[in-house]
Amino acid sequence: MPAPHAASPARGRILAAAEELFYDQGITAVGVDLIAEHSGITKRTLYNQFGSKAQLVAAYLAERDRRWRTLVQETVDRSDDPVAAVTAPFDALRTWTATSPRGCAFINALAELPDPAHPAHRVAEDQKRWLLDLFRGLAAAAGCAGPDALATRLLVLHEGALATRPLPFDTLAETADLARELVSAAEPSAV
Amino acid sequence: MPAPHAASPARGRILAAAEELFYDQGITAVGVDLIAEHSGITKRTLYNQFGSKAQLVAAYLAERDRRWRTLVQETVDRSDDPVAAVTAPFDALRTWTATSPRGCAFINALAELPDPAHPAHRVAEDQKRWLLDLFRGLAAAAGCAGPDALATRLLVLHEGALATRPLPFDTLAETADLARELVSAAEPSAV
DNA sequence: CCCTGGGTATACTGATCGGTGAACCCACCA
């Protein structure tokens, strides 16, 4: 018997609709009826596939996380040298935010779902931890001094740029500049 | 005839309950019935005072903004010298986040209320713009080079530290250190 | 003394919330 979590055409349609609606309108504000209607499937099928709204929310975030990690990893891999690779996530951020005007889906989810037992919390924390570890690994690979502290600083910059995205200020370019300066100052060939 | 917006004992109780519940549990997740019950007043009185939930939300954010600005301004005023004053908001942030584990109430509100016409948007934007202007003014007063860019960078750092507050990483100390380094490097007596 | 106004108490509206029950339809496969 195939697990209900196996890929099915209906499952993909539901996730696509959930991602669009949840991100644009907020998780609490969007009901399962709306998602069912928007994806052209039945509420019954939705519950057969995901079991509850909470698990659907977690699946939406996990899918978004997967897409985002792919973009970041590709951008890192395309970097010219190990030093440029450290700030590659900021290049990916420019691409990502072009279609994400409402800030970070994971921070937003934590804002709406205060219960730490909600499955969305694990997904959100995993995402931020992955980025922090990525920064640390890239900084170490580039020979940067104090990779731990540098990684924390880069994470804060990254989240700050994302958090200010819904505001009418332009912060991304300035943030990326600062990130590159930090890495330059920490890498071994620094003057 | 006194305007319904005048101070009244009931109004204060409602705002106190709203602030606690909205911040802790989220705006959409908290109903007006819960606020009425929690503040010991009647839903009828709540609507007589605020007119609608949207306006109550705006009033909650405005009140929180007022309290936060007072703290920040006091911290700035207590600074030893103009250079230290530039990063004083990061000292205030340490005090503020001690009782605010769920991140920035304004960013959270924008996450939950995507409609730009919602009165909460204006309050949230005003808050961030006030901080940006404060940073710029303090940087200029301290004689820092490039006060505009510096202010943007400090704002991003500030929001990044706030946004990562719900996460199990400790970012505030490292962020404040970085902020001080940025100001030190930009102020005229820099080496 | 009485009246006005802020507040209370209670009941109610129609809509929507997350979630379920039961019967059915149909393509694929043994």
Added chain:
DNA sequence: TGGTGGGTTCACCGATCAGTATACCCAGGG
């Protein structure tokens, strides 16, 4: 040929949502 299982249709559940109606209570002030 006859299941089997993913999907549909539609009705339904109790709870809660934002917001309103009506009637009452009571302190302050002319």
